Amino acid sequence: MSRLDNALGLGLVRQPKTVLFGPGQRRQLGRHARRFGTSALIVTDERMATTEDFAAMKADLKAQGLRVAVFDAALPDLPRQNVLDVVAACGSDRPDVIVGLGGGSCMDLAKAASAVLAHGGDVRDYFGEFAVPGPCVPLITIPTTGGTGAEVTSLAIVYDDVARMKMAIADAHIAPAVALIDPELTLTCPPGLTAATAADALSHLVEGFTVKPKNPSADELDREIYVGKNRITDMFCREGLRLMDRSLARVVEVPSDLAARSDVMFAAYCAGMAINTTGTAAAHAIQSPMAAFGHAPHGFGVGALLPYVMRFNLPYCTEEFAEIGAVLNVADPDGPVEDRARAGIARVEALLAAAGSPLDIAALGVTEADLDEIAASSVKAVRLVRNNPAPMTPESVKAVLRRALAGDRSWWTSP
Template identity: 55%
Template sequence: MESSIDNVIGLGLLRQPKEVYFGPGQRFQIPRIVESLGEHALVCTDSRMADTDDFAEIARTIESRGVRVSVFAETEPDLPRSNVMALQKRYAEADVDVVIGVGGGSCLDMAKVAALVLAHGGDIRDYYGEHLVPGPGLPLLTVPTTGGTGAEVTCIAVVFDADRGMKVGVASPHLEAYAAFVDPELTLTCPPGLTAATGADALSHLIEAFTDRSKNPDAEDIQRHLYVGKNRLTDMYCRTGLELLNTSLERVAADPSDLSARADTMLAAFCAGMAINTAGTAGAHAIQSPIGNLTHTPHGFGVGALLPYIMRFNLPARVSVFAEIGRIFGVADPTSSETEQARAAIVRVEEILAALGVPLNLDALGLDPQDFQFVAEQAMLATRLTANNPRPLTAEAIIAILKHGHGDDRSWWDA
């Protein structure tokens, strides 16, 4: 792909579900769609969600249409490969017609890979990487219950492979949902910590997608790669999502029962998912993965803690884009320089994260400085993410970011 980080070819590219239902009460559309797709539905969720009245209602209304419902409620955070193997062993011969994911990002990723392995067999390891899925899986419906990951509309699933000690992505357009049901009422019972972590995740998705590289792919690149760079269509979603999160996250933190704020946050997370589906995430996500493995801290808190420092590192390559974010947030003085407007955007991101209770330094996550080299080496292995970063990332640059982040050094610096 062309080396320029600017979109010189004017590309616009999206990948998306066939149908999206957004708004309070839209979960009641699910039975009608399921009925049209088959007679046996497998619902993937976790133990917390499976015990809720909302989940019981969804299952009951599907069964009222004469559809058999099986439930896999053993999904764990960060989706271990062992979960995928257990589901496959249990349902490989069960004649499942449609898979439904209900829950947070791991539950939705579980549903994606379930639809894949039940259709094509094999070990999930056979599909690690880009475009290795041979064809469509079972029809997939996604029902998010958090406002953050955007996994309801992305065509990637992330699996933690314990033998490799790392998270690995399965990326293919064939993982795209048939339909997504984005109902903010389902987030009202989301615990405060999870609300904060997923909100920070959505914010990080939007910041990274909007400041990513524009890779100017040709036709072959688009066929071979999922993440082909920031483009005109992803930018539209980023602008909308950032405008929404600028007010909604602080409102949710102040009043978790505020349905309007929940709806705005969920719509922003959806926008972020639409953007990262072709733009991809970047440096913060690459660095967070090994930090999360070492510290066992929530993904959203990890990328949130990294954002102040990765933004400062990327600022020289994206001054005008960060300045636009400052104007979207309403914090940039239009009479000041672009650099000052850009810095105002970064400070505003920190204010939003602080309102959510996200730690703003890596020491608070429990990261030990003696692990900086390991984190940098592991992050550099995530080439599908590091390739999106607007400034080239090296192990030395990552160590510099980690040093600033661990020391809570938010001065303006050039790594």
């Protein structure tokens, strides 16, 4: 039996100043945007820019007296070039507020652009923790998927084509000022994207609950974004897991069910609130380089890895997985802690399956020949490796990958 020890009894979250959640809250956009000035830039993707909801939000901004520019070429897995394109499109006309409207890549693009527009240089200058020198262009985030949690995080993930890896700007200066979270916007989300983003949110909740508590000093709290799991992040993870257990299968089966959409979107918000302080761990560290081989959506990548990562971490956080079993209503409260933990892991796997996530990486196009490079690259994600309960080495990661490639979930002790 093992438990992660928050010896300080610490509670900490970082968050936007204002969060509005609920059906119809997108209609508050103009009221909030006008508080920042007279010009707005909407960052979104090509599909969203053709919708009636987009047209209504743009009209709302104009009705509130703002000049509105639009960048509608946001791409999945946010390539660095996308950030350069936004900055070039603005030229010398810097907006007073940026609206990030769409999925995680749209919102991350808005965050990254807010830093470069405010401080110049290349987006690479801001990779890492607290590398942004000061306040950025104010941000309003409006998610259209229930998954990434990017609407509330101080994180922008950018694919660097030279490093061939996803890199992160992790800085409180890029935290959104306002998040408008409206489940009605997810009703038209395509089924595959609904499934992938739900799997992503579920992985955030599990990893946020099982990463290491770091018991940070006051100095570490000042200079590090990811300072470990704590009492407040655990609270968000428990609520998010409870809502996923209740509604994840329903939202996939009946996409028009607004109550289920609301549950999953609130769970994704809870996950974002947690990982904004905890960070993620092995599933995300491995998925980043794996994406270059499997070319699967991010959510399906971490979802396919999660069953094997959970088993890998089980000996180091048995109590936490047992608590997950209790939250998900599958653990016998009088049973041995190991059995309760395994029940929790099995239920998470069932939820992934209900979401439509593949449960092995072969289904994503990964082959045996890819494993050495994926394993070697995974351990370079130092901030995630430091978060993971089980020690990550190229050898241990490759052992996990072999199990994931074979779809072998028969083991509970060592990969």
